Amino acid sequence: MNKDVFKYSDCPVYRSMSILGTRWKPIVIYMLRDHKARFGQLHASIGTISKKVLTDTLKELEADGILFREEFKEMPPRVEYTLTHKGKTLIPIIIQLARWDNEHYEAKQVEKTA
Amino acid sequence: MNKDVFKYSDCPVYRSMSILGTRWKPIVIYMLRDHKARFGQLHASIGTISKKVLTDTLKELEADGILFREEFKEMPPRVEYTLTHKGKTLIPIIIQLARWDNEHYEAKQVEKTA
DNA sequence: CATAATGGTTACGTTTTGGTTACCACTTTA
DNA sequence: TAAAGTGGTAACCAAAACGTAACCATTATG
Numbered sequence: 001m002n003k004d005v006f007k008y009s010d011c012p013v014y015r016s017m018s019i020l021g022t023r024w025k026p027i028v029i030y031m032l033r034d035h036k037a038r039f040g041q042l043h044a045s046i047g048t049i050s051k052k053v054l055t056d057t058l059k060e061l062e063a064d065g066i067l068f069r070e071e072f073k074e075m076p077p078r079v080e081y082t083l084t085h086k087g088k089t090l091i092p093i094i095i096q097l098a099r100w101d102n103e104h105y106e107a108k109q110v111e112k113t114a
Numbered sequence: 115m116n117k118d119v120f121k122y123s124d125c126p127v128y129r130s131m132s133i134l135g136t137r138w139k140p141i142v143i144y145m146l147r148d149h150k151a152r153f154g155q156l157h158a159s160i161g162t163i164s165k166k167v168l169t170d171t172l173k174e175l176e177a178d179g180i181l182f183r184e185e186f187k188e189m190p191p192r193v194e195y196t197l198t199h200k201g202k203t204l205i206p207i208i209i210q211l212a213r214w215d216n217e218h219y220e221a222k223q224v225e226k227t228a
Numbered sequence: 229c230a231t232a233a234t235g236g237t238t239a240c241g242t243t244t245t246g247g248t249t250a251c252c253a254c255t256t257t258a
Numbered sequence: 259t260a261a262a263g264t265g266g267t268a269a270c271c272a273a274a275a276c277g278t279a280a281c282c283a284t285t286a287t288g
Contacts, residue, residue, distance in 0.1 A: 021136065094127060097127070
């Protein structure tokens with residue numbers, strides 16, 4: 001099934017999943033919650049994401065109007081990513097989701113040892 | 115990367131994505147928002163999900179404590195799925211997400227025709 | 229006897245997503 | 259001359275997610 005089937009679905013639950021429903025997107029958005037950041041900063045603060053996947057993720061979020069990319073013509077290059085209004089309005093929802101998880105989370109049980 | 119790396123992450127944003135971050139999970143949860151449903155009903159009302167994926171999705175949601183499965187020993191079989199408390203508390207968040215999408219959604223532009 | 233009905237499972241294949249490694253352009257600094 | 263620093267890209271590969279088709283058990287009904 002093609003992503004666009006969801007993207008232009010009649011149902012907003014489907015549609016919002018086409019924007020957010022991958023491993024990294026909510027995390028990248030959350031990282032930008034209160035300040036812009038450069039590519040390298042995002043890469044470092046997320047830690048385990050690869051450059052390629054970060055690039056792809058940022059491009060898709062830009063295409064979906066969640067953030068914008070500002071490129072400075074300097075050397076070495078500098079690029080800053082900032083949430084749009086649409087992106088910022090997502091922050092409270094992501095925070096609620098995190099709070100929901102925290103309230104219901106039970107840490108992994110330690111396995112029985114011999 | 116293994117799912118469990120996310121599932122037991124320190125960050126609740128990561129963790130909640132390990133529960134919800136697939137195409138169908140929020141949709142299945144939303145379908146159960148105000149009443150239990152049988153397997154066949156879910157399959158029919160979602161429409162485009164395959165039986166296998168619905169089965170997998172329901173199993174994972176059960177394992178994550180979002181819903182429970184009640185099996186009646188009848189013939190032909192009957193199975194009912196119901197949200198747990200944990201699952202129900204997710205509904206307002208999913209609804210907010212849907213509302214967020216609706217507020218920012220712009221329907222697909224019609225392509226220029228010759 | 230054949231078919232329908234329910235809630236799956238199994239085997240298999242495809243698509244989507246994520247990851248690795250090497251490499252690039254350009255300038256500054258050592 | 260060589261390396262460092264930035265924000266990537268390209269080719270390729272692995273894993274996760276999703277999909278299809280056929281099949282199963284059991285009972286009731288025609």
